[in-house]
Amino acid sequence: MRAILAAAVLAAMPFVLGAYQLSLLTGGLAYGLMAASLALLVGHAGLPSLGHAAFLGVGAYAAGLTAKHLSESAVVQLGAAVLAGVVFALVTGWFAVRTRGFFFLMFTLAIGEIAVQAATRSGRVTGGDNGLSGIPVSTLFGLETAMPYVVVFYWWALAVVAAGFAVLAAVRRGPLGAAIAGTRENEARMAAFGYSVPGVRLAAVTVAGAVCAAGGALVAQKDTFVAPTHLGVGVSVLLLVMVLLGGRDSLAGPALAAVGLIALRDVTSGALGDKWLLVEGALFVLCVYLLPEGLAGLWRKRARAA
């Protein structure tokens, strides 16, 4: 119910916001979806990843390359991004889920850096250091000829984000979600029940990776540009800050934190420039100490008190 209300309010935003703010919100929503997908790993599966941006990048490059060489249809690009996300999740996840805690952190960090290197080195395909530019504007069912592109694209992004959230929410609530939580709480018991613990974790990584790659496709379509830095540890940490700030046991919390952070960065970046990273770091430290359950925890506490 609350989700439908939120979607309705968001769908009305083009009537309220100007083109610039709308475009900013589009980016915020895409990052919100990617942060929520990371929350599935960090909070629900107990797998703290430092390489989640790799999925953003894989989705973004897959969508961008599809746009340049195959199809200008936004839907086809999205499909390619999700497929690439699934394949990347299966290949890297197969190894990653066999590590734990600190080693998982280091392993995912390494995967992210390898992805950056791969994007930088294969210049002929990806544009190397300069990034993938010249991505054509994607078509959106022909609606873009009838209405301003920012508005149509915003609705497209909102639909993708809503679908991604529906997937994440359904997975969390269903048997697979229970199994994922079970492997977080008690691996030995799950194995004795007959669950393959690496299998359950790989499923979690695959769902999170596919959803994040969908967010990456939106980034590529919106900016018509992808850079190797999109895959890097800087973006991974940003996603992690969103998750911790919003609350890792929640989906809406990280999404809200994402929209808030993207807006905050936009407002302050002129004044702060590179010092934005300091703000991000300070927020990180603050939420670890003051908000262990994130904004969602604050909300829950208020609901309990009322």
Added chain:
Amino acid sequence: MLVLREVTVRFGALAAVDRVSLSVEEGERRALIGPNGAGKSTVFAAVAGALRPVSGRIEFAGRDVTKLSEPRRARLGIGRTFQHSSLFTGLTCLENVALAVRARRGLGLRAWLPRGRRAEIEREAAGHLAATDVSPDGPAGALSHGQGRRLELAMALAARPRLLLLDEPAAGMSAAESAELASMLRALPPELTVMIVEHDLDLVFAVASRVTALAAGQVIADGTPAQVRASPEVQKAYLGT
């Protein structure tokens, strides 16, 4: 039903289980006794597949399972409880058992289940909880020790094993709780094979038809409860008389 041939499990230099051979018939109630550190839990871990023997062979239901993974063996029908409390403390008691029910039905990794299926699973889980006298609501972490031990039994039974390994199910229970547990165990279906590790000898002799005694990783006696009780090695190693 279960045959161990010269099974050895090592932790570094220590042979925690040292060339253990034993054979358990279908429907048997077998107790595994021995002093602390004898290797009882390690035998269970090797049978369940959580630990790999360095040598020897384990057969279950006529099949060599030595190289099979733990989840594979669970799906073949080996179920267990753990010596140390092994509940999902953040989940409700019903959900603790439902995880086992879904795994047995092969539905554990479904993204989604229709309402009818979900209700069926919850009914089955509630049935197992009723049989072990645990209330389905409330988090498993809030249970008393005795209730927690019974929940563990319900979780193991919900997997509908053919061989059930119970590692000190009465640990920390009062005499009354332990007697209640004994009557629950006696009421288990006769075709279910049960192996039980227990220090409470009253419970052992109330439940087991045969007893295997271990000391320092080796079998020192094997037979009826009376034979094992009378064995001089057992008296020396375990009963301390």
